[in-house]
Amino acid sequence: MRRHWDESDVRIRPNKKGSRPRTKDRPSYQDALIGRVITVDRGRYRAVVDEGSAEERVLVAVRARELRRTPIVVGDRVALVGDTSGKTDTLARLVRLEERSSLLRRSADDTDPVERVVVANAQALVIVVAAENPEPRTGFIDRSLAAAFDAGLEPILCITKTDLKYPQWLLDYYQQVDLTVLLSQSQDGLAPSQEGSAGLDLDLVAQLSDQLAGKVSVLLGHSGVGKSTLVNALTGAQRATGHVNAVTGRGRHTSSSALALKPENAPAGTWIIDTPGIRSFGLAHVEAETLLASFTDLAPASANCPKGCSHAASAPQCAIAAYVEQGLAGPAGPQRLESLRKLLRVVDQEGEKDDKELGVVL
Numbered sequence: 001m002r003r004h005w006d007e008s009d010v011r012i013r014p015n016k017k018g019s020r021p022r023t024k025d026r027p028s029y030q031d032a033l034i035g036r037v038i039t040v041d042r043g044r045y046r047a048v049v050d051e052g053s054a055e056e057r058v059l060v061a062v063r064a065r066e067l068r069r070t071p072i073v074v075g076d077r078v079a080l081v082g083d084t085s086g087k088t089d090t091l092a093r094l095v096r097l098e099e100r101s102s103l104l105r106r107s108a109d110d111t112d113p114v115e116r117v118v119v120a121n122a123q124a125l126v127i128v129v130a131a132e133n134p135e136p137r138t139g140f141i142d143r144s145l146a147a148a149f150d151a152g153l154e155p156i157l158c159i160t161k162t163d164l165k166y167p168q169w170l171l172d173y174y175q176q177v178d179l180t181v182l183l184s185q186s187q188d189g190l191a192p193s194q195e196g197s198a199g200l201d202l203d204l205v206a207q208l209s210d211q212l213a214g215k216v217s218v219l220l221g222h223s224g225v226g227k228s229t230l231v232n233a234l235t236g237a238q239r240a241t242g243h244v245n246a247v248t249g250r251g252r253h254t255s256s257s258a259l260a261l262k263p264e265n266a267p268a269g270t271w272i273i274d275t276p277g278i279r280s281f282g283l284a285h286v287e288a289e290t291l292l293a294s295f296t297d298l299a300p301a302s303a304n305c306p307k308g309c310s311h312a313a314s315a316p317q318c319a320i321a322a323y324v325e326q327g328l329a330g331p332a333g334p335q336r337l338e339s340l341r342k343l344l345r346v347v348d349q350e351g352e353k354d355d356k357e358l359g360v361v362l
Helices: 139-153 167-175 203-212 227-235 286-295 299-304 321-323 335-348
Strands: 034-043 044-049 057-063 076-080 090-098 103-108 117-121 124-130 154-160 179-185 216-221 259-260 271-274
Touching: 034 057, 034 179, 044 076, 044 090, 057 076, 057 286, 090 203, 117 216, 124 139, 124 203, 124 286, 139 154, 139 286, 139 335, 154 203, 154 227, 179 203, 179 335, 203 227, 286 299, 299 321
Parallel strands: 057 090, 124 154, 124 216, 154 179, 216 271
Antiparallel strands: 034 044, 034 076, 034 259, 044 057, 076 090, 103 117, 259 271
16 A cells, blocks of 8 residues: 655754754843952852942852853953852853953963963052072063063062061162062061061051052062062961972962952952962063063163164164163163163074073072
């Protein structure tokens, strides 16, 4: 007997990529809650929302699939949807990265094209070094100043442990640089990292608090310089502090990731970001013109340099060299010019292998 077939007898196999076509129109999330990322830990983002209000709270979020290739760092402003109550065991979804006002970046070394984003939307950079144990490195400070200039951040140099050794040579080195310098010593004459120390003197904490009021600030420095001790004094937090190894002269890492902290009784918008100790600070992403401009004591003289001047020691009619020879850059002028040339040689790929060493003492 012949069977009559119709469309009901045809079996349609489901689409391997889904039974419904995927639309290219993505949600705009106009009603998303805007928050500030305060720490990142293994794919989980802690963000504070409703900042400055009675409803201020911290919630945990995961990144949406469409943002999986977008780096999200501490300080970023982000849009959040889902469960934004902040209650225990709840999870929100991070769906959009808001426009950044600043971005502090570094690279592993001066030849590495990959940028490492440190923090976003900061306004001030506090460079923390110790007067002794470990010895301060002017190369690292100069690199940090260049990174701050590139990001548009206000630089502040904080020298700790001045009770161990007064850093007059370091003050002379930066005497003519447009830079705020603060000195710190312990209340009891011990280094802040030593067991039994009473901590930092209150005058420094008060000065720095005034400088950072109403700003998002980043503390940057090598391990063992007293950075976490300073963060604790500024914010009232209990971040772990370490000590300097007597054999290697290096500090032990006590901060494993960046963390934004809000000081108690501080004006609205005040955040202190503690960062892990940095071994090196590459400037592969910084243009030569920006490097020069960050040397505020030497840059004005470059206006009289011939077009295309490399400012190297062999460059003919370099106005910066003449400026330094005349003593107009101060006693530290020759050392400052050498530091500038070292950074420019690395950028121009004219330096030798030794020039890749970061943060050396000049």
